[in-house]
Amino acid sequence: MGMRIFKTLGAVLLVCAAYGLLGGRNPCFACIGAVFGMGSFWREGVRHGGNRFLGTLLGGLVVIPFYCLYTNRPFGLPGHLYLVLGLFCVIYINLLFGAHSAIQPAAVVYFVVMFTVTKDRYVSYTIARILDTGVGVLASLAINRLFPSPRDARDTEDAEGMREDAPSHARRA
Numbered sequence: 001m002g003m004r005i006f007k008t009l010g011a012v013l014l015v016c017a018a019y020g021l022l023g024g025r026n027p028c029f030a031c032i033g034a035v036f037g038m039g040s041f042w043r044e045g046v047r048h049g050g051n052r053f054l055g056t057l058l059g060g061l062v063v064i065p066f067y068c069l070y071t072n073r074p075f076g077l078p079g080h081l082y083l084v085l086g087l088f089c090v091i092y093i094n095l096l097f098g099a100h101s102a103i104q105p106a107a108v109v110y111f112v113v114m115f116t117v118t119k120d121r122y123v124s125y126t127i128a129r130i131l132d133t134g135v136g137v138l139a140s141l142a143i144n145r146l147f148p149s150p151r152d153a154r155d156t157e158d159a160e161g162m163r164e165d166a167p168s169h170a171r172r173a
Contacts, residue, residue, distance in 0.1 A: 033136020
């Protein structure tokens with residue numbers, strides 16, 4: 001078993017403990033964010049966790065107005081037209097940001113809110129889900145920094161070596 005397993009478990013444990021101390025909030029989406037944020041090495045965690053967070057953020061921001069349109073059906077239009085228009089916005093905004101890998105998590109948040117959350121909770125639920133995902137991703141990135149992979153350790157040594165060599169190269173030029 002690799003170190004990544006234990007770091008992932010540590011990040012999830014950290015999130016669960018923190019949420020327990022904060023009054024027993026449900027840590028589900030923070031735990032999911034922690035799993036997505038743990039890569040085999042730092043940059044992979046940043047990429048996967050960042051995509052998860054960005055997708056959750058963009059999908060969450062788009063779903064709030066479209067939930068209202070979908071449930072209230074203004075102008076006599078069927079709700080499914082607003083649903084599809086909102087999904088178009090989710091995809092298009094992700095593409096504008098160059099966040100192609102964030103489209104799936106954005107769509108998941110969009111559909112989960114649209115189809116499972118009640119009218120009295122959709123805004124607070126969406127905001128909580130965005131924040132929880134961010135907490136989980138940050139927990140994994142923190143654990144990954146505290147316990148770097150062998151590749152991260154090599155990359156750090158290489159970067160430090162390059163910084164130390166830089167002044168000597170500058171004097172030669």
